[in-house]
Amino acid sequence: MQIHNLSDTPSILNTFMSELRDKTVQKDSMRFRRNIERIGEIMGYELSKSLQFNPHTIATPLGSSETVLHQKDIVLCSILRAGVPLHNGLLNYFDAAENAFISAYRQHKHNPESFEIVVEYLACPSLEGKTLILADPMLATGQSMVATYEALKPFGTPKEIHLVSVIGAQEGVDYVSKAFGADVKLWIAAIDDNLNEKGYIIPGLGDAGDLAFGNK
Ligand code: URA
Numbered sequence: 001m002q003i004h005n006l007s008d009t010p011s012i013l014n015t016f017m018s019e020l021r022d023k024t025v026q027k028d029s030m031r032f033r034r035n036i037e038r039i040g041e042i043m044g045y046e047l048s049k050s051l052q053f054n055p056h057t058i059a060t061p062l063g064s065s066e067t068v069l070h071q072k073d074i075v076l077c078s079i080l081r082a083g084v085p086l087h088n089g090l091l092n093y094f095d096a097a098e099n100a101f102i103s104a105y106r107q108h109k110h111n112p113e114s115f116e117i118v119v120e121y122l123a124c125p126s127l128e129g130k131t132l133i134l135a136d137p138m139l140a141t142g143q144s145m146v147a148t149y150e151a152l153k154p155f156g157t158p159k160e161i162h163l164v165s166v167i168g169a170q171e172g173v174d175y176v177s178k179a180f181g182a183d184v185k186l187w188i189a190a191i192d193d194n195l196n197e198k199g200y201i202i203p204g205l206g207d208a209g210d211l212a213f214g215n216k
Contacts (some may be wrong), residue, residue: 001163001176001177001181001182001184001185001186002182002183002184002185002186003173003181003185003186003188004046004047004179004185004186004187004188005188005189005190005191006042006043006046006187006188006189007189007190007191009044012042012134013039013040013042013189014093015115016035016038016039016042016211017035017039017166017167017190019031019035019201019207020032020035020036020039021204021205023206026205026206029211029212029213029214032085032211033085033212034085036085036086036089036137036166036205036208036212037085037086037088037089037092038089039086039087039166039189040085040086040087040088040089040090040135040164041089041090041092041093041094041185042089042090043086043089043164043187043189044090044092044093044094044164045093046087046187047133047162047164047185047187048070048093048094050162051070051085051131052070053068053069053070054068054069055067055068056068056069069206071095071097072093072096072100073094073129073130073131073132073159074094074096074097074130074131074133075098075099075100075124075125075127075130075131075137075158076090076091076094076097076098076099076100076133076135077099077100077101077102077133077135077136077148077152078100078101078102078134078135078136079102079103079122079133079136079144079145079148080101080102080103080104080121081103081209081212081213082136082137082138082208082209082212083101083135083136083137084212084213085137085212086135086136086137086164086166087099087100087101087135090133090135090164094133097133098125098130099125100122100123100124100125100152100155101121101122101123101124101182102119102121102122102123102124102148102151102152103116103119103120103121103122103171104118104119104120104144104147104148104151105117105118105120105144106118106143106144106199113196117143117144117147119147119148119151122151122152124155125155126155126156127152127155127156127157127158128155128156128157128158129156129157129158130156130158130159131159131160131161131162132152132158132160132161132162132181133162133164134148134149134161134162134164135163135164135165135177136148136162136163136164136165136213137165137166137167137208138165138166138167138168138204138208139163139165139167139168139169139172139173139176139188140168140169140172140174140195140199140200140201141169141171141172141175141195141199142171142172142174142176142179143169143175145163145165145176145179146170146175146176146179146180149161149179149180156186160183160185161180161181161183161184161185162184162185162186162187163176163180163185163186163187164186164187164188165183165186165187165188165189166188166189166190166208167187167188167189167190167191167192167201167205168188168191168192168201168202169191169192169193169194169201169202169204170191170192170193170194171195172195172201173186173188173191177212184205192204
């Protein structure tokens, strides 16, 4: 797997990231969602640089202009519910993408002894020969990302796969690195050192789903 850690190069992304992690700013859930969305937009722009573009000519009012386009065969898949603002950010840039949604949650919310991933809802178009962008803002153990990909396999074989996460734990990054092939690209805005015993990223930001959608 090829890892693109966007925090390696200082940019405005770091400002959005520091707001996202800041427990005072997090009290504003609209700002929290918007910051994830803004990070999704930056990730979309960065990953777009690795896509293939096709020559295209358009008519302007005064002549014609050569350009390149890539849009048509992208499927954007997000894991509910924390993936929704990240999905929106990516969709702002890949506005012609097809969309897939999956609900995958960690069993241990109900059974503290278990880390098993439960997939309950899945809506996905054909993935055959397409560019799959799989978005999950928190790459903690990495198991949701891998369980999601397993659940998507009956929908066909994508020609390329991009994983998009906001914050990962090193353990989760290592786990997905082993599970995905060498051609798969991970776009991530920060890699933190640790996971706690409940599977939360330390220092991370807390529970992204709760912060975005309530239950504070
Ligand atoms: N999911 C979250 O929302 N936060 C974490 O730290 C780990 C998984």
